[in-house]
Amino acid sequence: MTTLSRRESLILLAAPFGLAMLGAARATGERSGRDPQPRRLKILVAGGHPDDPESGCGGTIARYSDAGHDVVALYLTRGEAGIEGKSHAESATIRTAEAVHACAILGAKPRFVGQVDGDTRVDRAAYASMRELLVQERPDVVFTQWPVDTHPDHRAVSLLVYDAWLRTGRSAALAYYEVLTGDQTQLFRPTDYVDISGVAARKRSACFAHASQKPEEWYPAHERMSRFRGVEHGCEHAEAFIRHDRGPALPPPA
Numbered sequence: 001m002t003t004l005s006r007r008e009s010l011i012l013l014a015a016p017f018g019l020a021m022l023g024a025a026r027a028t029g030e031r032s033g034r035d036p037q038p039r040r041l042k043i044l045v046a047g048g049h050p051d052d053p054e055s056g057c058g059g060t061i062a063r064y065s066d067a068g069h070d071v072v073a074l075y076l077t078r079g080e081a082g083i084e085g086k087s088h089a090e091s092a093t094i095r096t097a098e099a100v101h102a103c104a105i106l107g108a109k110p111r112f113v114g115q116v117d118g119d120t121r122v123d124r125a126a127y128a129s130m131r132e133l134l135v136q137e138r139p140d141v142v143f144t145q146w147p148v149d150t151h152p153d154h155r156a157v158s159l160l161v162y163d164a165w166l167r168t169g170r171s172a173a174l175a176y177y178e179v180l181t182g183d184q185t186q187l188f189r190p191t192d193y194v195d196i197s198g199v200a201a202r203k204r205s206a207c208f209a210h211a212s213q214k215p216e217e218w219y220p221a222h223e224r225m226s227r228f229r230g231v232e233h234g235c236e237h238a239e240a241f242i243r244h245d246r247g248p249a250l251p252p253p254a
C-alpha cells in the first residue's frame, strides 16, 4: 500500500490537478516529506501599508526567518498618503526606507506591489497582478489582512490575496492577521496562534522603525493584543490568525 505524506495528502485535497502535482513533487523529491533536511519554506506576508505586516505579524515573521525560512513582506502601497504635510512622493520615500529597515530587523525581504495609499483598486487588472505575483513567489504560506476592517486599503489587499490564492490552486496555507483589533480589524475569532514571546522585543523595534507613523501612539494597543492572545494561547505574547480551512495547515515556525 502506498502511503501519502501529510504534504502529499494536502496536495491531493487542495489542488485541482492534485495527481499531476503529486507526481511532479515525487519525481523531484521536493515537498515529499522524505528530505533528510527540513525544507526551506517561502512565507509571504501581505499588508496594505508599510507597518501592517510588522504590527500584525512581526513576531511570526521573525520566528519563520530565525528558523531559516524565506519571508517576503509584501506591501500593497508605499504609504503615500500617510504623512501629513508631505507630498505622496516624499511620504513614499520615507515610508519605503522605514519598511526596508523594519524588514532588516525581522529578517524579511520587502516587495512593493505599486498601488497608491488611499486609492487602492480592486479590479480585474489588480486581481491579475496579484495572481501573477503569487505565481512568481510560489509561497508555501500566505498571511494577509482580515477583510472585515475599517480601512479600505486593508480590505483591498485581503481581497486581492484571497483571489490570487484561490486561482493558484490553494496550495499554500492561507491565514489572516489582525491589526488594531476593535478599531481597524473587526469580528476576529482566531483559529491559530504563534508564540512570539521570544521575539516580542524585535517586533517592537520593527514597529518603531516606522517613526513617521508615530508608533508610540498605536504600538501599546498591539502590545495589549499580543498579551491577550498570549493569555488565550498560554504564553506571554502571541499573534493570532484565522486560517482558511480549504488550504493546508500552518507549518510551525521551526
Ligand SMILES: [Zn+2]
Pocket (backbone or CB within 6 Å): 048, 049, 052, 151, 154
Ligand atoms: Zn494599514
